[in-house]
Amino acid sequence: MIKKYIHLQNMNPTASKSGFRPTGIILAALLTIFFFIADSGIAKAQNEGKQLFEKNCQVCHKIGGGKLVGPELLGVTERRERDWIAKFIRNSKAMIDAGDPIAVKVYEENNKVPMLTFTNLSDGEINSIIDYIEKWEPEKEKVFTVDINKREGFAHSEILRGERMFYGLIPFEQGGSTSCASCHNTVTSDSLNWNPSAADLASSFMEKDGMNIYKSMGDPTSDVMRKAHGEYKLTEQEIFYISAFLSEFSHEGLTEHKIFPNKLMLFILFAFLMTLALIDLIFTKKIKYRVIHVVVILVGLAVHMNLAVVEAQSLSRTQDYAPDQPIKFSHKIHAGDNKTDCRYCHSLVDYSKSAGIPSNNVCLNCHNVVLSGRNSGKFEINKIHRAAKTGKPIEWIRIHNLPDHVFFSHAQHANAGKIKCEKCHGDVAGMNIMKQFSDLSMGWCVNCHRDTKVNFNDNKYYSSYKKLHEELQAGTIDSVTVEQIGGLDCMKCHY
């Protein structure tokens, strides 16, 4: 009867509902140690160089892929002295200012865009980056034993096998403590889960030029994913089965999470109690004191009435509505932790009736550089890049819905009225999942209009309200509320 809301209870990003089994943890730890020992020293250094390169350089440079923002780096160790490169990485600006001819030349060749300075890197780290560049070799085409491009038309047995693997019913050959489903939920979640859901994975897998599951499982690129998938060494055949399952799952989608109908049970319980009381009162007469019957019936009626009134009031109201969004976007990270101003993204708020959902290019202003998220890795941020590439904008789910016959202007409230965003939207900076804070009912609007004082003397617009100014001066009123300037007129909002 009433829209189901998602509550924010479990904020632990990785904890799955089933939780870790202790044996799994031990197994995982043992495996990790084993892999570290098995790694040769050189490979380890090369790995460090790679990670440093990806973290610091990759945004502007490519190896063997041509010029990006900065120049191509393939063969740079042959073109330049190693010391020069190290010096340049550490502080290119100083070299240019000092008039190093090569540095100036490089600077001018690249549209005079200076390279960032990396004074935070140690000599060893810089060396390992240079080593990595020097020893870099193009990735060899890996030969797969399975058809990695298959997206549809899997055999029923393959799908079933994949499904069992995904749910952890069949263990993986080379270990892995928990099932895929324990992180990648297949049922709609009532808590925040930073991991992509199974449906997310499936749709990403099914997309044209979508996720290459073999590559991302075999060679994870983001820190988050490396951490999460570190212990899994799936065989190609296993990945093939899982992809079969994902292909099937993309048609199904997530299963609705069922909430226990508390209120309905309460309703039925009291209905039952009242019926019993009535029967006993009229027929069986087992309880001596009639006052007990009366109390039961009265309490029952009160509960029923209360339920009816509360439910009726909340009809078509959606307070606390917090739907799953197409991207696991966290206002807490953006507005809270990173202190991005609300108006940076919702830039129309001062001028237009709508505050505006930021267009994709606004996201890319930062996410051109910030490619990997703290909690969600690359999966969510990639959706922005994919939207830009495919030309299909992100379809957000609208949380704050006003009926069509209500005219509401953000400019009026945020700009003219100088109302803080938080007053209506709550502590957005603390919300990982955005939810509707206020009930947006007419009573809520009207009460605020009754109480809110107008910025009457500062804004010259109100100079035409001469009578109110006279009253203010005469002291008959001490302040002007929105109500007094017509804030309760029907046609303030309805036209």
Added chain:
Amino acid sequence: MEKKYWKSPAEVNNQAEHTYKENLIPEGKNLLDLIDEEIAQKPSSRRNFLKFCGFSFATAAIASSCENPVKKAIPYLNKPEDVTPGMASHYASTYFDGSEYNSILVKVRDGRPIKIEGNALSSVTTGGTSARVQASVLSLYDGLARHKNPLKDGADADWVGVDAEILASIKEISAAGGSVVLLTSNIISPSTKSLIEEFKSTFPGVKHIVYDPASVSGMLIANRESYGKAVVPDYRFDRADVIAAFSADFLGTWLAPVEYTARYAQNRSLTNNEKKLSYHIQFESGLTITGSKADKRVAVKPSEEAGLLLQLYNELAAKSGQAAVAGGSSHASIPELASKLWEAKGKSLVISGSNDPNQQIIVNAINNLLENNNATIDFSAPLLTKQAFDSEMEELVGQMNAGSIGGLILWNVNPVYDYYNPRAFISGIKKVKLSVSFNSVIDESQEFVKYVLPAHHFLESWDDAEPRTGYFSLAQPAIRPLFNTRQPQDTLLKWMTKEGDYYTYLKNFWMTSILKAGEAEWKTALQNGVFELASSEVAVSMNTGIVSDASSALAATSANSGIETILYNNIPIGNGMHTNNPWLMELPDPVSKVCWDNFASISSETAAELGVSTGNLVKINDIELPVFIQPGQAAKTISVAVGYGHKRFGKVADEVGKNVYPVTTFENGTRRLLNLSAKVDKADGKYQLASTQMHSNMEGRPIVRETVLGSYLESPDSGNELHEEFEKKHVTLYKETEYKGHHWAMAIDLNKCTGCSTCVVACQAENNIPVVGKDEVMKTRIMHWMRIDRYYAGDEKNPEVVFQPLMCQHCDNAPCENVCPVSATNHSSEGLNQMAYNRCIGTKYCINNCPYKVRRFNWFRYATNNKFDYNMNTDLSRMVLNPDVTVRERGVVEKCSFCIQRIQEKKLLAKTEGRPLQDGEIIPACGQACPSKAIVFGDLNDMESQVSKLFKDKRNYHLLEELHTLPSVGYLTLVRNTDKNES
């Protein structure tokens, strides 16, 4: 003196009004019998009742258990810099449909044009618009009438293919020495003209002919002979103290009505301490709004006009000592007019709407005697919107039939529909090897052409215009083309295999030939929409030698005793190009108040002679038309509007009314919208017209107050003495409401209002008002929030006419508010009578209790009901809706809101900028559209505002003020420039 006003001849003769009779109680039965019968036919009504109860409970339960729908918010991928979701942008552009010019601003909201306003920067149209211009935005979204693809033999084709075939064909015809004719409507675009010249020089054999179904060839020929200039001069109604017009509806449809109305209104204004009015006399057959506004109107037959002109010439010639010419009638009103004109020598204006070159020569001679040339008739910036010489078209049709035309390209013309001899045109076009149409909409001519290369709608096009010499304007697209169409200019460029598109061509042309400047000036011109050069004075002198020939030709015509038929362009439909526009179709003609049909206007005497009355049919040359008894119609004349009776033009236009273009004639080298010898007979059958005339009668009360100039000068409150009397009587037991902030009010100057009905369409466009169709109009369910009431006074043969715009009066003591059981309509703190649709339960008590009858009830869900297949029931056509105004639900009452959305918008703008509101900043849609600026809106609490001043004017009064409703709309009395004795 009390005048008796009346709204229809039936009323003045105390007859029962012809009303909608269907579905009423059959004779011989009373209502109770009918109810009994109904019950007898439907037994077990109790069980039905219970069934319905159960059903409604079940639906309520199901409906309430529905989940809220998931709505999406989809942002731009890359937000364009100049688009702000939720805010409108205005682009300056130009409207020109082939005959009417208007410099406009297009309001674009979230990428879609939703409203057209006048461009106040233009000194041609000065911010005014006409009803056709206001409605033109709707035709953009007409997905059924517009072509969606190029066509070959009626089937969809691709541009590359048709281009290649047509080009090959043109080259072949051109090489063989044949001719290809580009048949266009009037073209006022300088760049397009230059392009056509290039096209002609690229393909020898290409000829350009201009065709206009309502041409002024007669005037062009006369001016060529009189002054050596085949142009329409600039008529300065603002400089004229005496105006004499012969069948020229210059406030309605003649030449440039928007411009003329603004100028005319300047000399009819008394609100800025003016002490004089212009004197306007109108000679005409059918009653037009121009005739209605005239101080004196003379009803004459078209054949009498020549005699009147000769008489006037002779009278004036006598005064100036010139020789008289032969002929001339002896009408009583002419000597008086002559002396008035003579007194106002150099400040008078005589015009004629006749298409007879000889009559126009006499008009020129009269103006020459009056020394009006270079004074009220200005040749330095002539009007260029009319260029067609009818003889060229006549010649072309002859050549086509003779087989000497190789190719014909139609561009914005539809001769199969509007040529006087469509059969000759059709047989001619069948003999043409290559036939192409550039028309953007499906029309009658398309059936006979091989290729259709559809043009964009003008709101999707680049264009420019030069409506008067030296007055340039630009048109820019306000939306991307909705369909696979292409501008004809681009087509010509493609055929000439030229580099670049028409935009580049236009820009280069402007920078080199018009602006003679760079990019910055181009951008300024584009932003302003207009670019005006100071025109150099051009003085003309008349070649008076031609007068005698013309006069003797006119004198030789014999008098006509039969019934004469006048075919006219009416205000809503014009020449028939916009017939498929539902807003225009449902706009009542300001004089007859009939919509959804054309009809034969006949005077009651002539009707009696023919033995017909309203509701009967007459046959005019075998075309059957419903009769409408029109007060003021000249005896022995019939007026019929052209533009109706389309066969293949769209769902609204088709088969509505009759096409009377075939009744028009061609004579003496020019096309006449006249037929002096059409056969008129009574026909069998009955027909009902949808008239809004008797909807809202305010019987016998001092609704319209008027006076004459003489009395007004003696005492400004003359005719309005009642106002003061009623003001004194205003006593109330209740505390009067105090408006502490704004108090919105509107003043309407009845002197300036011409009844042109632009405001009605503007209101409809702004406020998402549905079109309801003929049947509903007949049931008095028209939804217009404002209407123009028209009252007649005096003699039925030639009555005085008054127009009165009427919308919600926003009474401070509103009768509607007291009776609403749910308080859905109540009063705002700013004096607005507000209407909360979602509270309304549809009792209609307010409608009953409103003394002004301005409230409208939504009988249906017009926006989604497919029975109202006009402009709101498809996704494409709904794009025209104003997102700031609710689309009303079935079962609620609605009415004028004083454009509350505009009030709120401007208040917010002032607030965010932290400044007081300026007077005149808020303009409702009606006031903004008005070409004569008769509607003034503002704040009564601002003592300096224009509306406050007008409310204090002695001419100001309120409707039914004796009821103590305290309306916020004031009317300024009508002051006629007639003698006291005459009225």
